[in-house]
Amino acid sequence: MSGPGEFELIRDFFAARFQGSAPEAGVVLGIGDDCALLTPPAGKTLATSVDTLVAGVHFPATADPYRIASRALRVNLSDLAAMNAQPLWFTLALTLPESNADWLAGFAEGLADTAKRFDVQLVGGDTTKGPLAITIQVTGACDRPLRRDGASAGDSVFVSNRLGAAAAALPIVLGEVGGSEIQRQQMDASYYFPEPQFTVASAIGGYASAALDISDGLLADLAHICEASGLGAELDLNQVPVAELAQTMSGDQARTVAVTGGDDYQLCFTVPQQHLPALNVLNLPITCIGTMTRERGIRCTLDGEPWTHAQPGYRHF
Amino acid sequence: MSGPGEFELIRDFFAARFQGSAPEAGVVLGIGDDCALLTPPAGKTLATSVDTLVAGVHFPATADPYRIASRALRVNLSDLAAMNAQPLWFTLALTLPESNADWLAGFAEGLADTAKRFDVQLVGGDTTKGPLAITIQVTGACDRPLRRDGASAGDSVFVSNRLGAAAAALPIVLGEVGGSEIQRQQMDASYYFPEPQFTVASAIGGYASAALDISDGLLADLAHICEASGLGAELDLNQVPVAELAQTMSGDQARTVAVTGGDDYQLCFTVPQQHLPALNVLNLPITCIGTMTRERGIRCTLDGEPWTHAQPGYRHF
Structure with missing residues (x-):
């Protein structure tokens, strides 16, 4: 119940806009294989967070796709910021009701611009048919993670x-x-x-x-x-x-x-x-x-x- | 347009079944903060893969939730196996039309049993309201990754x-x-x-x-x-x-x-x-x-x- 249509989609709309590897960011192999291959920075702790945005719940279904992409990635990056982690890479799981070239082009452009702005690499993804939803998982590196459980009375x-x-x-x-x-x-x-x-x-x-x-x-x-x-x-x-x-x-x-x-x-x-x-x-x-x-x-x-x-x-x- | 209901859901149905940290697996901090904190194994390449399963497309919407969880995690783990990577941890982004305790309990049990079987840790997640869909991202470690682009004529x-x-x-x-x-x-x-x-x-x-x-x-x-x-x-x-x-x-x-x-x-x-x-x-x-x-x-x-x-x-x- 799954198949190759997704590969052409990912390749056409995303891989073309995001380079396959970025050795300086630890990306050995990006989109297009069973897994991305990544070399995390030595001696750092990795921080990772995942969020789903559902059309009609987290954004209007008719919203501009460039803006949806911007919001989806920025909301996830905010979790890295809250942990005091620097962005490294992210994955995109995109569920779409139909393959709409205009929508995908706008979405990919918004994603690429946002990724460039925050210096974070798209390393993998999945595209499936279904009600519009976007799941992004970002991973970053940190030296001094800021957790929720460290407060003391009087702070x-x-x-x-x-x-x-x-x-x-x-x-x-x-x-x-x-x-x-x-x-x-x-x-x-x-x-x-x-x-x-x-x-x-x-x-x-x-x-x-x-x-x-x-x-x-x-x-x-x-x-x-x-x-x-x-x-x-x-x-x-x-x-x-x-x-x-x-x-x-x-x-x-x-x-x-x-x-x-x-x-x-x-x-x-x-x-x-x-x-x-x-x-x-x-x-x-x-x-x-x-x-x-x-x-x-x-x-x-x-x-x-x-x-x-x-x-x-x-x-x- | 997002909020705290998700936290109780995640905590009640998942965090209770999955320990918050597993130092031996490099999990410094699991579910419940802005990010999970992870210490990847030294000297290994990380392999990561994400897949979404949508109800009615990748599994029947009325399927047993234990089985849906099993299939969702196993399908993702298969991508790690195909890369010759050993599982480390995974995240779950779960979109649900309603908060159904029976369904969640069955799903969480299927996820926990499958995770235990393959020795992989749930480290983070997101729960959102919307049409039933499951996005899992698995990360593993490998010494000898098996890519798609290494074949030669005559192999x-x-x-x-x-x-x-x-x-x-x-x-x-x-x-x-x-x-x-x-x-x-x-x-x-x-x-x-x-x-x-x-x-x-x-x-x-x-x-x-x-x-x-x-x-x-x-x-x-x-x-x-x-x-x-x-x-x-x-x-x-x-x-x-x-x-x-x-x-x-x-x-x-x-x-x-x-x-x-x-x-x-x-x-x-x-x-x-x-x-x-x-x-x-x-x-x-x-x-x-x-x-x-x-x-x-x-x-x-x-x-x-x-x-x-x-x-x-x-x-x-």
């Missing part, structure tokens, strides 16, 4: 840049509401071209005790650090940096989007007190929003008053 | 064991025709529990010039060795070992199934003449069926006469 909680842009963009991306041309462009960028935070991750690598990328919303993702580390957290929501795109909303809405909206792929991380002076002088785009606590659960305050929200993040099922 | 062409069992089983697996209880059991085994040919691959590793696993049918897959090596081949179809299950068919049907049917996951490989004596004394379950030629294309003979078949293998699109 400060930080986020990178600003939160809420992608969640604020979603209704416009989905066409549910309109928006000015400039708004549409900004929202398109924040949704389809999220920036994996490699630079921040690399800078905090020597100081942070735990980290992850915010894909499901700040509160939902910080809960993973809390759980993995056996701790809780106190957050001052007045400190949470709200993205400019979300500031077009009312204050309440903007704050809710910033702390519960997913898809921003900013970093959330914890830093022991003794490392704060060294971190502060780096002048990074990061903001302290709270403290890890022995008491479990996440307690938020706004203007000094307790703040609660029913739904900490999107649930798949 | 003998071999296959392992017998061909045609899975293709003969398919109508019964799909419920299109009946069959005796014993036939059903044999066909269930050949379809859902194909055996990755690690033992044969390891034995021929020092002698073979090219190899792959037969997933799309002998003629379609041998064509990949021919193309990668810039050669053709001559086959004597009287030499092709036909699986017992296919021998219930007429002679013509059985032969057609053996040379064009996919899903057997036997090896097809080429051996230079000077290595034949050393290979012969190993008494492996392999059969010489032809010779690689400078002339392109695959030419088959049956009882000394040219033999042609319109469709060399299943096409996806």
Whole structure:
């Protein structure tokens, strides 16, 4: 129940755009054999992550294929960044309802441009017939992995840049509401071209005790650090940096989007007190929003008053 | 558009059955963080392969989940075997229409039993909502990789064991025709529990010039060795070992199934003449069926006469 049609597809649309080997990146043999052959860098730990994006669930089925490819690869690269790993290579498992040359050309171009931008090699893939879905697995190398389970009570909680842009963009991306041309462009960028935070991750690598990328919303993702580390957290929501795109909303809405909206792929991380002076002088785009606590659960305050929200993040099922 | 429901699913149904780390296998950190952390074996080349199985395309949507898991992992492991790599670890990207505890429990049990049988560790995954599909990526380590592009004119062409069992089983697996209880059991085994040919691959590793696993049918897959090596081949179809299950068919049907049917996951490989004596004394379950030629294309003979078949293998699109 499987066969050769896939090979021509992969070869025509992907192999032609991606070189078969890249010895400097440890790629001995790329697309086209039973397996890719890879020589990992000596003395490093490998970090690997896989994510599936399903049409109609993770992106609109009619979205521009160049943008789908960009988002699919960037979302995966964000997991490497969150681990403080440098990208090496990735694989693509692409399920398509039909072989559409225009769609594939756009998708391959988006994938190639994104791969070049982040210096990561496509080394293998599979193309199957079925409902549109994209599974990408990225592998990177790291010296100082940033895990979720390393936080201690008293560590400060930080986020990178600003939160809420992608969640604020979603209704416009989905066409549910309109928006000015400039708004549409900004929202398109924040949704389809999220920036994996490699630079921040690399800078905090020597100081942070735990980290992850915010894909499901700040509160939902910080809960993973809390759980993995056996701790809780106190957050001052007045400190949470709200993205400019979300500031077009009312204050309440903007704050809710910033702390519960997913898809921003900013970093959330914890830093022991003794490392704060060294971190502060780096002048990074990061903001302290709270403290890890022995008491479990996440307690938020706004203007000094307790703040609660029913739904900490999107649930798949 | 993504969120935390997936984490509970992965944790409940998979993490509980697979240990989080396995230092002896190089798994520093398994399921549950942004990335798995892995220490590859020193001095070895890594081999990695990804395959997607879509419900209704690669297996019946109503198939037993234990069997789906078995087939999904074994099909992927076969790519490692074809490369002469030993399994290390794998990831699972599972797309499900709904969170069904019974289905997940059966699937996880099938995956765990298969992983244990082949000594391979589940290190990461993603669970998404959508049409049922399974993407598995396996990674292994090899000293002597068997590529497709190493054959030379004059090399003998071999296959392992017998061909045609899975293709003969398919109508019964799909419920299109009946069959005796014993036939059903044999066909269930050949379809859902194909055996990755690690033992044969390891034995021929020092002698073979090219190899792959037969997933799309002998003629379609041998064509990949021919193309990668810039050669053709001559086959004597009287030499092709036909699986017992296919021998219930007429002679013509059985032969057609053996040379064009996919899903057997036997090896097809080429051996230079000077290595034949050393290979012969190993008494492996392999059969010489032809010779690689400078002339392109695959030419088959049956009882000394040219033999042609319109469709060399299943096409996806």
